[in-house]
Amino acid sequence: MNKSPVWIWYPGDFEIYHHLMLNIRREERNYHWPAFWRLDDCYHNVRFRKQVYCDTPEEMTVYAHGIGLVWVDGKKHAFRQPIILSTGNHVIEISIARTDGLPCVYVDGERSASNSSWEANDFSFEWLPAGFNSLYPNKEDDPNIFAFDYAEIYPVSIEETQDGILYDYGRESFAALLFENVHSSKDILLFYGESIEEAMDTKNSILIDAVPAGSDTYRCPPRAFRYLFIQGAETEQFVLTALYEYLPLTKIGSFTSSNDMINRIWDTAEYTLHLNSREFFLDGIKRDRWVWSGDAYQSYFINNYLYFDADITKRTIIALRGKDPIVKHINTILDYSFYWIMSIHAYYQATKDTDFISFIYPRMKSMMDYCISHSDVDGFIRGRTGDWVFIDWAEIDKTGAVCAEQILFAESLKATWACGALLGFGEERYLKRCEQLKRQIKEFFWDEELGAYIDSFESGKRNITRHANIFALLWDYADPQQRESIIMNVLQNDAVLQISTPYFKFYELEVMCMIGQLEYVTRQIQDYWGGMLQLGATTFWEEYNPAVTGLDRYGMYGDRYGKSLCHAWGASPIYLLGRYYLGVYPTSAGYDTFIVEPQLGGFEWIKGTVPVNGGKVTVELTQETLQVVSDKAGGIVRINGQEYPLSKDIPFRLNLS
Incomplete structure (x- = not known):
C-alpha cells in the first residue's frame, strides 16, 4: 500500500477521462476528427471516505480539483483549510464535483494521507479502492493534465527555398512548436511531414497550422513530424523552439548482435514504441493517435521485453474498456474485443498482479458476456450490422463465421475462465464453451483435402489465408499431423498470399520461431524492417510493400500521405529477439x-x-x-x-x- 499522499480519483476514471480527451484530438488539415465509437467520460460527482485512528493529534489539509467539502465526524470543513484530527477514531468523507474534468483530491496528512487506503464512490451503493497514479505525488500536480516530460530538439538542417523554409529534425518526433519574437503582418503557414514529400506538398500534407498575423508568441499543439515547411516569413522574423513531448520510461531490455542491420532495426523499433507510449499505447503518432485494442495487444508484449512498464499497460486496458453498458465491440471491431479480453490474462501471466485482475474482472466478464450474447445458435460468432470484422488488411473471406475470429473467441473464453479462477470464482460455462467451440472449429473449418484451415465454410470458396492457420499453430488448434500440414501447405507455400503488414507479421514470425525457423525469421526481419531503413525510415511504418515505389509508398486510406510512418506495431522485432533469440x-x-x-x-x-x-x-x-x-x-x-x-x-x- 502506498502510504505517502498522492492525488486520488474514482477508480478507472483517470484513464477514461484521458482516453476521452485523446479521442477528440485527431486532426487533418482544417478539421478535427473525433473517434467513431462511443466516448465514455469520468464521473463528475464523486465522494471519498476513510476511517482513521490517530494515536497523536495530526493536521490534515484537503486539496481538490473541483468544488465540494470535507466531512470529519459529521462536521463540515472547506478545502485548503487545515483540519485538526484529535487523538482517537475519525470518519472522513469528501464530496467533490467537477463538470469540466476529472474530480480528484489530495489529502496532506500522515494517517489521513490520500492513497490506496481510501475508498471512492459514484453515489451508487458500491465503495471501491480509490484510483491513483504515482505520476502525481505533489499537491501542486493536476491529474487533468497528463504528466509528460519535455526536451528541446534541434533541426539538423534549415534550407531556404524559393517557396519557404524547410526544417529537417533528423528523425521522426512528437513535439510542440513555440514561436517567439514574431514579427509578421500576415499568417505564417506551417506544413508538417513525416516525409520530406509530405511537408513540401502544401496541398496534401495531413497536418498544417498557421501562426496568426500580428502574433508575438504562438504555441502549436504537439504533433508528429520529421520535416517542417514554413511559408510566409523569413527566419529572422521569429524564434522557433521545438519541444519534444514524451513519457519517461526506463529502458531495461537491450539487444546487440553480429549483424549491424539487425542492431539498427532493434534501436529503431525501440524508438518507434517509445514515441507511441504516451497516456496509453497508441497506434501511431501522426494520424489517429487513438488507442486500438489489437495494436495495443502487441504493444503489451513488446513492452514486456523492453520497459516492463505495467502502469501503461493497465492504463491502456482500462481506457479501452470504458464503462457499462456495452453497446459496441471495442473500436467497433469484433476481434479487438477478443484481444482486450485476452490481454488481461496475458498481463497477469507477466506480472502476477491479482489486485488489477480483481479490479478489472467485472468489466472483463461483462465484455465476455456481451460477446456471447452476439454469438449464434451454432456457437459461432459472426459480424453483425455495425461490426468491423478486421483480422488484417488482407483478402480474407469474411463470409459468415470467420475461422480466425472463432479462434480468438475461444481464447477469450479460456482467458475469462482463468482470470475468474484466479479470484476463486471461475465459471465453468466459459471453459465448457471454449472446449465446445474448439471442437467445432476443427470440424467446420479444417479442410482435409487442402490440408489447412479455410477462412469460411459458408461461402463455399474454401479460401485459405495464412491468418487462421497462424492462429491455429500459435494457440494449439492443430494436432501434430495437421501442424505439419499447415507448415507445408500454408507457411511454406508461396502461392498463399503473403502477409504485408507488420501487424500480422508479429504473429507469423512468432509461429515461425515456434517451429524452429529462426534463420528464416532473421532474414525476414533484415529484409522487411531493413527495407524500411534503406528507404530512410527513422521509425517503422504501418504497412510496407517493397514493390510499391515513389509517392505511392506513403498513401493509404485514399490519402496521399495517409500511411503512418511511426506505428507501434512495427516494433515487434523487440519481442521476437527477446523471446526467441535471447530466449x-x-x-x-x-x-x-x-x-x-x-x-x-x-x-x-x-x-x-x-x-x-x-x-x-x-x-x-x-x-x-x-x-x-x-x-x-x-x-x-x-x-x-x-x-x-x-x-x-x-x-x-x-x-x-
Whole structure:
C-alpha cells in the first residue's frame, strides 16, 4: 500500500477521462476528427471516505480539483483549510464535483494521507479502492493534465527555398512548436511531414497550422513530424523552439548482435514504441493517435521485453474498456474485443498482479458476456450490422463465421475462465464453451483435402489465408499431423498470399520461431524492417510493400500521405529477439519461474537483456560459449536439450564447443 499522499480519483476514471480527451484530438488539415465509437467520460460527482485512528493529534489539509467539502465526524470543513484530527477514531468523507474534468483530491496528512487506503464512490451503493497514479505525488500536480516530460530538439538542417523554409529534425518526433519574437503582418503557414514529400506538398500534407498575423508568441499543439515547411516569413522574423513531448520510461531490455542491420532495426523499433507510449499505447503518432485494442495487444508484449512498464499497460486496458453498458465491440471491431479480453490474462501471466485482475474482472466478464450474447445458435460468432470484422488488411473471406475470429473467441473464453479462477470464482460455462467451440472449429473449418484451415465454410470458396492457420499453430488448434500440414501447405507455400503488414507479421514470425525457423525469421526481419531503413525510415511504418515505389509508398486510406510512418506495431522485432533469440520467457505467473533458452538463429553472436518482472536477465551467446546472469531467482537455462539451474546474481557459464 502506498502510504505517502498522492492525488486520488474514482477508480478507472483517470484513464477514461484521458482516453476521452485523446479521442477528440485527431486532426487533418482544417478539421478535427473525433473517434467513431462511443466516448465514455469520468464521473463528475464523486465522494471519498476513510476511517482513521490517530494515536497523536495530526493536521490534515484537503486539496481538490473541483468544488465540494470535507466531512470529519459529521462536521463540515472547506478545502485548503487545515483540519485538526484529535487523538482517537475519525470518519472522513469528501464530496467533490467537477463538470469540466476529472474530480480528484489530495489529502496532506500522515494517517489521513490520500492513497490506496481510501475508498471512492459514484453515489451508487458500491465503495471501491480509490484510483491513483504515482505520476502525481505533489499537491501542486493536476491529474487533468497528463504528466509528460519535455526536451528541446534541434533541426539538423534549415534550407531556404524559393517557396519557404524547410526544417529537417533528423528523425521522426512528437513535439510542440513555440514561436517567439514574431514579427509578421500576415499568417505564417506551417506544413508538417513525416516525409520530406509530405511537408513540401502544401496541398496534401495531413497536418498544417498557421501562426496568426500580428502574433508575438504562438504555441502549436504537439504533433508528429520529421520535416517542417514554413511559408510566409523569413527566419529572422521569429524564434522557433521545438519541444519534444514524451513519457519517461526506463529502458531495461537491450539487444546487440553480429549483424549491424539487425542492431539498427532493434534501436529503431525501440524508438518507434517509445514515441507511441504516451497516456496509453497508441497506434501511431501522426494520424489517429487513438488507442486500438489489437495494436495495443502487441504493444503489451513488446513492452514486456523492453520497459516492463505495467502502469501503461493497465492504463491502456482500462481506457479501452470504458464503462457499462456495452453497446459496441471495442473500436467497433469484433476481434479487438477478443484481444482486450485476452490481454488481461496475458498481463497477469507477466506480472502476477491479482489486485488489477480483481479490479478489472467485472468489466472483463461483462465484455465476455456481451460477446456471447452476439454469438449464434451454432456457437459461432459472426459480424453483425455495425461490426468491423478486421483480422488484417488482407483478402480474407469474411463470409459468415470467420475461422480466425472463432479462434480468438475461444481464447477469450479460456482467458475469462482463468482470470475468474484466479479470484476463486471461475465459471465453468466459459471453459465448457471454449472446449465446445474448439471442437467445432476443427470440424467446420479444417479442410482435409487442402490440408489447412479455410477462412469460411459458408461461402463455399474454401479460401485459405495464412491468418487462421497462424492462429491455429500459435494457440494449439492443430494436432501434430495437421501442424505439419499447415507448415507445408500454408507457411511454406508461396502461392498463399503473403502477409504485408507488420501487424500480422508479429504473429507469423512468432509461429515461425515456434517451429524452429529462426534463420528464416532473421532474414525476414533484415529484409522487411531493413527495407524500411534503406528507404530512410527513422521509425517503422504501418504497412510496407517493397514493390510499391515513389509517392505511392506513403498513401493509404485514399490519402496521399495517409500511411503512418511511426506505428507501434512495427516494433515487434523487440519481442521476437527477446523471446526467441535471447530466449527468456515465464513458466509461471510473474516470472516466479522462467526459462532462458537462447538460440543464435543465424547470428555469429548475440547479447542482450530481458526484464523479468522486477529483475533482469542478461544473455551472451556465441557459437562457443554461453553466459547468463540473472538478478532474480527462479530461472532455468535450457540449451542443447539440457537444463541447468540459474542462481540469482551468480553468472552461469557453459562451453559449447
